[in-house]
Amino acid sequence: MPETELEGFRNYVRDWFIRNAPPEMRIRRGGIGWYYEDPKFIDAAIKWHRTLYEAGLVGISWPKEYGGLGDDVRKELIVRDVALSLGIVYPGCPGIGLSVAGPAILYHGNEEQKKKYLKRILTCEDVWAQGFSEPCCASDLAAITTRAEDKGDYFIINGRKVWSSDFHLANYYLLLARTGSPEERHRGLTMFIVDTKSEGITYRPIKQINGRPGFSEVFLDNVKVPKENVVGKVGEGWRVAMTTLNFERLNIGGAFAYAVGSAARHLVEIKRDADTLALLEEALAIKELYDRMLMLALRGEIIGPETASIKLLASEALEKIYITAISKLGPEVLVEGDLFDWSFGYIDSKGYTLLSGTSEILRNLLGELVLGLPKGV
Numbered sequence: 001m002p003e004t005e006l007e008g009f010r011n012y013v014r015d016w017f018i019r020n021a022p023p024e025m026r027i028r029r030g031g032i033g034w035y036y037e038d039p040k041f042i043d044a045a046i047k048w049h050r051t052l053y054e055a056g057l058v059g060i061s062w063p064k065e066y067g068g069l070g071d072d073v074r075k076e077l078i079v080r081d082v083a084l085s086l087g088i089v090y091p092g093c094p095g096i097g098l099s100v101a102g103p104a105i106l107y108h109g110n111e112e113q114k115k116k117y118l119k120r121i122l123t124c125e126d127v128w129a130q131g132f133s134e135p136c137c138a139s140d141l142a143a144i145t146t147r148a149e150d151k152g153d154y155f156i157i158n159g160r161k162v163w164s165s166d167f168h169l170a171n172y173y174l175l176l177a178r179t180g181s182p183e184e185r186h187r188g189l190t191m192f193i194v195d196t197k198s199e200g201i202t203y204r205p206i207k208q209i210n211g212r213p214g215f216s217e218v219f220l221d222n223v224k225v226p227k228e229n230v231v232g233k234v235g236e237g238w239r240v241a242m243t244t245l246n247f248e249r250l251n252i253g254g255a256f257a258y259a260v261g262s263a264a265r266h267l268v269e270i271k272r273d274a275d276t277l278a279l280l281e282e283a284l285a286i287k288e289l290y291d292r293m294l295m296l297a298l299r300g301e302i303i304g305p306e307t308a309s310i311k312l313l314a315s316e317a318l319e320k321i322y323i324t325a326i327s328k329l330g331p332e333v334l335v336e337g338d339l340f341d342w343s344f345g346y347i348d349s350k351g352y353t354l355l356s357g358t359s360e361i362l363r364n365l366l367g368e369l370v371l372g373l374p375k376g377v
């Protein structure tokens, strides 16, 4: 598609957002991902998501047969860019459907799974959560102990997961479980789609430092999961998990990259000096890197461990911006008012350097798998 046509598309999308975005879908500046707590907001966000889908602004590059438009991936970039530059929520659906479960099913799912789940992810009829981390092991994912026993037509799953974001909103759970022996490590894992309403599943919301119960501990007690819900092959869950983590890091890194830009711009507006301008420069470079990486990934040219770099850089930059803001703006950030977003953002940003792989794990990964450095001991 010629550049002029893309520019026309950008103008059209900008105009569309300005005319159609309801006031409650305007993001507070500098903040990200904190709008899913209020039930009224969740309903409004899902409604907004469906409006976006009907307007052809979600799933632009997804295959037509699964509810997408099969169109140019660059248009997807443009829509996200315009929405975020205007401070508008995009997409509206909570959970990890669009960013993690969708790509996992697109890349590793069978035809029935693609037909059954993908369109409902695009329309937000289903909300998805991710069940990888366990109390014993999250950085060391290959050591997970949740067990899935093969019973012929179905599996019986027992175990305990933790830090499952948005589980309280989800009706599907992308769950990694052990089907082989512990000694097999990553070779003994399988990926499942689990209905969160299945008998034997209970959960306990975990209140975070910011006061919100954004994630849950999930208990699986003899949960029956049909065999058709295995994604990929039995024993190949690691491969599926790595695809999902690569996409997750790219998508989360992207959301962070935009948040870095908006937070840095906002900080420069209220405190313009050499430090804040340097942060803005860094933010612009991160956003450039993200755009290039996303383009390559969507074209299928890369979607490997290098996606960790964008999540690593953007999450650390965001934390740095909040720390700088707090030190420059002083105690006023602790008082409910115009500057309160900064202290709230600071508290929130602690988790950004942990989720989807901590900074240490991502540095190890980039060193070993991308740069080819010797494995750490």
Ligand SMILES: Cc1cc2nc3c(=O)[nH]c(=O)nc-3n(C[C@H](O)[C@H](O)[C@H](O)COP(=O)(O)OP(=O)(O)OC[C@H]3O[C@@H](n4cnc5c(N)ncnc54)[C@H](O)[C@@H]3O)c2cc1C
Pocket (backbone or CB within 6 Å): 129, 130, 131, 132, 133, 134, 137, 138, 139, 140, 162, 163, 164, 165, 166, 215, 351, 352, 354, 355, 356, 357, 358, 359, 360, 361, 364
């Ligand atoms: C906001 C948020 C949302 C999340 N959402 C989800 C979700 O939806 N689903 C899900 O499954 N999980 C989720 N997680 C969990 C997340 O993936 C884990 O917190 C993360 O992988 C770290 O695991 P851990 O907390 O057990 O820390 P640990 O693995 O115990 O690590 C503790 C510390 O040791 C360091 N460390 C560990 N191993 C090494 C090593 N080999 N080399 C160097 N340093 C090391 C780590 O970097 C860290 O600083 C979420 C976490 C957060 C904060």
